[in-house]
Amino acid sequence: MTSDTRDSASVREDQPLLRVEGLQVSFPTSHGVVRAVNDISFEIGAGRILGVVGESGSGKSVTARSIMRMLRAPGQVDGGKIMLHGRDLLNETEATMRDVRGKRIAMVFQDPQAALNPMMRVGDQIAETLIVHGTRKHEARQRALELLHKVGIPDVERTIEQYPHEFSGGMRQRVVIAIALANEAELLIADEPTTALDVTIQAQILKLLVDLRKDLGVAIIMITHDMGVVAELCDEMIVMYGGRVVESGPVRTVFNNPQHPYTNALLRAVPRIDTPAGHALPAIPGSPPDPARLPGGCSFHPRCPVAVEKCRTDRPPLEVLAPSQRAACWVSASGGDVEALPMPVVRTRTTPEEPGKPILQVENVRTNVGKPRHPIWAVNGISLEVRAGETLGVVGESGCGKSTLSRTIVGINPVGEGRITVAGRDVTRMGKEDLRTVTSTIQYVFQDPYASLNPRRTIGQSLEEALSVAGVKGHAARTRSRELLERVGLNGDHLDRYPYAFSGGQRQRVGIARALAANPKMLICDEPVSALDVSIQAQIINLLEDLRDDLGLGYLFIAHDLSVVRHLSDRVAVMYLGRVVEMGTAEEVYGAPQHPYTAALLSSTPEPDVDARKRERIVLAGDMPSPANPPSGCPFRTRCPIGPLFNKDREICATTPPPLAVTSNGQIAACHFAGELAAAATV
């Protein structure tokens, strides 16, 4: 951000663009009234970026929809004002609101796939917005071209005629942003706009938003759960919990000196890319409250490490506690320290230094996900090894083949070429006996705890099913199920409940318990925390670490979140387009990345640290190519910041695939020019 945008914004600060005062929203349901938003006030000046942070059920999306007057039934606004340029939107007629929507305030949604009409050309969708607000038809097309160009879509004359399915996720989100900007709205409400996108694509979109603010002076309300995104992008922030604002203020002040214990805990519970492992994360106990049953007093008190008696009975008001910073907390209001958190346990691990026997060996494995005659190699020659008590982290973006790899290991996808050895047995053919070896040695923890449990079976039934495969049946199975539940930190009496009675984090615990049923030696964790709320992620990560250290399990830990992988992993493999492009210990890979893709990934990850904003970022151009049609030579050359795109003379990248080999400083990477970008990326 340049200094003059900040100045021009601060001049207009006394006349905010949008001011929300005492907003209250409720949802009358058959179980009673759910108060989703309780007395929320905030304001945003022209050209500013306001971050709204909160977990699921905190009321952040409901607030956004209320501003647009587009609450889903049966939601209703019970009180408050939404002042846009001094006019209360809540008093406007529906006709006026239609004019406001799109023209004054526009919205960008989380899922660009769902926000675009699949049956309409993108050009027509942009033009539609323009024509609705009074642009003539022939001008609309010209303007649509300009807009597509402005949001960074290449070759606009051709792409304007395409349908959304011909675009990648990041490109679709750009189109959604173009539609939002079509009528030069002053305020953009972005509801988790990058959550569904990959890290490198997220970096592109965040950069685009910053540029648009600079060029067009558009104000942005950025709704997110990711503290990193807030630190990267926003000027001010509000933190929401249980339908209320618990803290607000300038981003720098809040990050450096949080006044509410929830803000503080959120900041600490996230694993950081620049901190080595070795400590348990200071997790927030419990889970975010159900808006239908908010606790009395301060709604955070049941999870708060510093709560006092008053917190249980009286609700703290949102008060000015530091210059320009407000928080709703009795403890900090009375001068108490909210940063006191229980000291994290220092882990004592012996295994990485003296690793056990290899449990899993994968040698040059290729997996075909296409037809036999037209192969699509989603996994294209991968070798790796997991030993007892050791965690191998696999990092990569969607489409890199990391899930296919794990599904190949457990025999869901057949092995195309190469060899897989599990517990000393060659299981490449995945015959009956082979599969028995695999399932008794390796178990799987899934990403989505809502989909991985059968909704029609009690968790007891799910666990007993897993146990029966291991030969434990009847009464013994019941006893063992209780033990398993208690092992993963759940109440053993809850065996007869159905999955929907559990929160996301609890379901993930059930999923882990089920994986442990057969006493496996190794777990494959496929994005085990990415579907969970931030405060829950730390709990699950801690649980996984405890289990590894107590039971000596080996982990193949697959994730797109580099910070989480760093926290858990001893060794890391970085995947791109079905290949491993870099491999090494976590310290090596994160400390001195040798492959330009690793460097770009590290640099793209938003960090919950305001000072990180200053560092130079490597924002990759374009998207990952399709494995159906991979580029010749190095698979990364089409996006590589040091490859033939920028250095014309580097023809070798297009002709010869680089082998995974030892680089000049002793690490392992697949790049002809390994190590070149390492210096730039080191934080």
Place this chain on the structure above:
Amino acid sequence: MAREPRRFNLTASRYLQAFRQPKGIFAATVIVVLTTAAFLAPAVFPGGYDQQGRDALLPMSPEHLFGTDELGRDILVRSLFGLRTDLTLVYIAAPITMAVGTLLGLIGFVSKTTGTLIQRILDVIVGFPGLVLGICVVLVLGTGFPALLISIVVIGLPTFGRLARAALLSQQQREYVTAARTLGISRSTIVVRHLLPNAVDAIIVQGAVFIVHAVFLEASLSIVGLGIQPPQPSLGALLNTGMRYITQSPTYILGPIIILLLLAFAFSLLTDALNETVNRK
């Protein structure tokens, strides 16, 4: 979050919820009354359906509620005996069709090739209009109860086969099915334990629709003379004869039609009630 646990109870009690709403109660009452009347008919009218009176083709009257037929037989009695034939037919045909169709639809999880092959065969069956198909079966097997039963089952199979396959296709990609596979559970066990329960709702609802369909099918085949053969009565056979006397006794066909419509109406309501019960969010 706060829903009742029994929502996912797979026992019959879940479907019995349908009979708690007025619609369901009404449907159940009509079905029970009609079924009882039909199956008690031989006991109440020991003379059977062939007892002839003196007056033929009488209109509706307090004595003969639905009038009499061309041989002076009471049409109400014949309608009840006819209903008995029809209900016997559909009460046998429906469960067979539902079970076989579901099995054919779900087999695709155990063997992909077999599953695809079966679906293509079912597609071919769908290609023929039901009545034409029924006529073909009857022409091959000859008229009579077994032939009628088989043609109804054959015509109904594609519906259930496709419903079950739809459930299979939507569920087999779900992670809990993958989870079961990574646990080392056999495919046939997964079908019974995880896939079948997800198909059952749609199958049960469709089953109620199918009963109406089957009764009409019997009637259609009988009207063209290929259904139940005289002197055994069926609703369709009654309509068939009644049509011939439509100029002399226009009320002849009214009785069987009323019973047919009542049955259809009751089962439609039942479908509706079941549908609301299983899809309640």
